[in-house]
Amino acid sequence: RKILKRKTDSTIDDIEEFLIENNFGVEFTEHFLEELKENRVKDPVGFLRKKIEDILDSVDTSLSLDGRPIVFLFVGTNGSGKTTSIAKVAYFFRNQGKKVLLIAGDTFRAAAIEQLTKWADKLNVPIVKQQLGSDPASVVFDGLESALKKKVDVVLIDSAGRVETKKNLMNELSKLQRVIEKKIGRSANEVLLVLDAYTGQNAVEQVEVFTQAVNVTGIVLTKLDGSSSGGIIVPIIERYKIPVKFIGVGEGIGDLKLFDKEFYINQLM
Amino acid sequence: SLKNNLQKAFKFFRSKGRLSEQDIKEGLREIRVALLEADVNYKIVKEVIKRVEEQARSQKVIESLTPAEQIITILYNELVAILGDAVPLNIVPNETNLIMLVGLQGNGKTTTAAKLAYFLKNQGKKALLIPFDFKRPAAKEQLVALAEKNGLEVFRDTLIEPVPTLEKALSYMQKNGIQIAIIDTAGRKEIDEEMMRELSDVYAKFKFSDVLFVSDSTIGQGALKVAKGFSEIVDLTGGIFTKFDSSAKGGAILSFRYVTGKPIKFVGTGEKITDLEVFYPDRVISRIVG
Ligand SMILES: Nc1nc2c(ncn2[C@@H]2O[C@H](COP(=O)(O)OP(=O)(O)OP(=O)(O)O)[C@@H](O)[C@H]2O)c(=O)[nH]1
Ligand SMILES: Nc1nc2c(ncn2[C@@H]2O[C@H](COP(=O)(O)OP(=O)(O)OP(=O)(O)O)[C@@H](O)[C@H]2O)c(=O)[nH]1
Ligand SMILES: [Mg+2]
Numbered sequence: 244r245k246i247l248k249r250k251t252d253s254t255i256d257d258i259e260e261f262l263i264e265n266n267f268g269v270e271f272t273e274h275f276l277e278e279l280k281e282n283r284v285k286d287p288v289g290f291l292r293k294k295i296e297d298i299l300d301s302v303d304t305s306l307s308l309d310g311r312p313i314v315f316l317f318v319g320t321n322g323s324g325k326t327t328s329i330a331k332v333a334y335f336f337r338n339q340g341k342k343v344l345l346i347a348g349d350t351f352r353a354a355a356i357e358q359l360t361k362w363a364d365k366l367n368v369p370i371v372k373q374q375l376g377s378d379p380a381s382v383v384f385d386g387l388e389s390a391l392k393k394k395v396d397v398v399l400i401d402s403a404g405r406v407e408t409k410k411n412l413m414n415e416l417s418k419l420q421r422v423i424e425k426k427i428g429r430s431a432n433e434v435l436l437v438l439d440a441y442t443g444q445n446a447v448e449q450v451e452v453f454t455q456a457v458n459v460t461g462i463v464l465t466k467l468d469g470s471s472s473g474g475i476i477v478p479i480i481e482r483y484k485i486p487v488k489f490i491g492v493g494e495g496i497g498d499l500k501l502f503d504k505e506f507y508i509n510q511l512m
Numbered sequence: 513s514l515k516n517n518l519q520k521a522f523k524f525f526r527s528k529g530r531l532s533e534q535d536i537k538e539g540l541r542e543i544r545v546a547l548l549e550a551d552v553n554y555k556i557v558k559e560v561i562k563r564v565e566e567q568a569r570s571q572k573v574i575e576s577l578t579p580a581e582q583i584i585t586i587l588y589n590e591l592v593a594i595l596g597d598a599v600p601l602n603i604v605p606n607e608t609n610l611i612m613l614v615g616l617q618g619n620g621k622t623t624t625a626a627k628l629a630y631f632l633k634n635q636g637k638k639a640l641l642i643p644f645d646f647k648r649p650a651a652k653e654q655l656v657a658l659a660e661k662n663g664l665e666v667f668r669d670t671l672i673e674p675v676p677t678l679e680k681a682l683s684y685m686q687k688n689g690i691q692i693a694i695i696d697t698a699g700r701k702e703i704d705e706e707m708m709r710e711l712s713d714v715y716a717k718f719k720f721s722d723v724l725f726v727s728d729s730t731i732g733q734g735a736l737k738v739a740k741g742f743s744e745i746v747d748l749t750g751g752i753f754t755k756f757d758s759s760a761k762g763g764a765i766l767s768f769r770y771v772t773g774k775p776i777k778f779v780g781t782g783e784k785i786t787d788l789e790v791f792y793p794d795r796v797i798s799r800i801v802g
């Protein structure tokens with residue numbers, strides 16, 4: 244991926260190429276190049292780094308951990324890494340000594356329940372599931388019922404992948420959110436939009452549509468161990484003020500980081 | 513949106529009648545923005561705009577009564593020239609045809625494998641699905657479930673090593689007179705040396721009728737590097753782009769074709785077994801450029 248040379252070695256063209264090739268998008272790039280001109284910036288790379296830092300600092304990346312059980316709902320487009328991220332987050336909380344329960348809310352995709360069950364077995368955490376084709380709202384309801392009874396600390400809810408163009412599937416998500424709120428008497432602690440770091444401009448549309456369906460509180464940026472820097476989240480954070488709360492850096496159970504500004508910027512620049 | 517940007521460009525051109533140098537520059541800028549917002553790679557956009565500009569500057573365009581139409585046609589022809597035509601699967605009758613699907617994690621290989629088997633079944637051709645992902649939890653179960661649901665044959669006796677599994681599957685095919693197999697590999701990064709070595713090892717030991725790169729249409733600028741990486745390890749015969757039912761413009765398709773020179777064979781248009789369509793360049797171009 245495109246790396247920028249320090250200070251005065253980078254021309255305006257280099258900066259433009261860097262921003263576009265890291266998926267910052269045309270709007271952000273043109274606006275930034277305008278800013279460089281207007282401010283007669285001598286160190287454009289330093290100025291860019293500062294701008295990115297400011298954007299990342301403008302949101303609170305801490306997790307919402309009040310109440311018991313802590314409830315996280317994972318949503319996102321197909322194949323972005325929801326199920327794997329749930330396993331990692333379960334491991335994260337289990338290592339803090341918390342009692343975790345998983346809810347197999349993807350009742351649609353082939354072997355989705357088996358996939359999450361295998362993770363539950365590996366982690367030695369309970370999982371609530373029904374058979375394939377059952378109503379996800381019903382599994383979520385049952386799962387939360389069980390979590391409340393068992394006085395579990397953390398509940399992680401998986402949902403089926405869905406593309407933003409399917410209105411009925413977005414409505415299904417809204418319904419899941421309502422079921423959660425009705426069952427625990429408050430909103431979920433986190434509704435996490437799982438976003439693949441390789442995604443291009445479509446990520447903006449994903450955020451746009453998913454935030455209309457549910458109250459997205461944070462992003463899990465996955466596959467950052469790949470050849471993409473996930474630059475798309477910078478314009479997303481600037482525009483939507485949604486923080487990245489977790490970063491996925493591999494396929495293993497331990498390949499999860501709480502969002503780390505330095506880590507993110509260093510792998511980007 | 514891309515469509516809006518290009519419509520802006522075309523409106524601009526058409527409103528101008530005869531075109532000045534400045535007009536061409538301005539119109540091309542709109543086109544450039546449109547292509548970039550459609551996720552076409554920066555370097556490719558540069559090249560395409562350069563070629564369109566060279567041709568737009570020719571006397572016949574400047575002196576034309578309909579320069580806008582000329583430039584639009586030039587752009588369209590450039591994109592068509594890059595994309596090429598749909599190319600079918602390389603199935604040779606009375607031979608063993610191995611189709612291997614490769615690509616990044618979560619891009620749609622397993623689902624596409626089942627769709628391909630179903631597609632071939634509807635053409636009267638029997639294909640054996642071979643689970644070849646030994647890493648992801650319940651990967652094999654996923655392919656088996658898809659096979660069972662849709663009346664497709666799947667090779668169930670998998671060991672846990674790629675090469676012995678394929679050898680066993682081949683003898684199974686011979687015994688049962690099956691001539692086509694679709695191998696669903698584990699998702700992997702082109703920068704993962706160990707996983708790419710596993711792939712090249714398999715590629716070297718068997719003969720494949722098709723090695724298809726399966727990619728999500730929502731991938732951004734990085735598509736160029738990923739496609740290049742895979743094409744350098746195995747000789748790809750084509751690409752399949754999934755999630756065409758999303759609102760992604762799919763500029764990655766152009767990047768793939770441009771950097772590998774390989775044809776796009778299919779697009780995935782949903783999660784159902786029937787959601788696989790033969791690639792039509794016109795449809796992709798109109799999606800990218802509105
Ligand atoms: N390299 C890498 N791979 C990841 C990461 N997160 C997930 N994956 C892989 O991405 C693929 C898809 O992950 P899943 O967890 O099944 O994704 P999903 O969003 O649940 O998919 P659907 O339920 O089908 O929509 C799997 O092969 C995962 O191992 C990550 O951070 N890095
Ligand atoms: N909307 C839509 N979803 C698709 C399409 N193709 C595949 N999917 C979905 O994308 C997700 C990932 O598909 P998989 O087939 O598991 O992807 P994969 O490449 O095998 O993933 P790994 O084996 O983990 O690398 C699943 O939820 C599929 O149902 C498509 O064309 N459109
Ligand atoms: Mg899943």
Ligand SMILES: [Mg+2]
Binds near residue numbers: 621622645696699
């Ligand atoms: Mg798979």
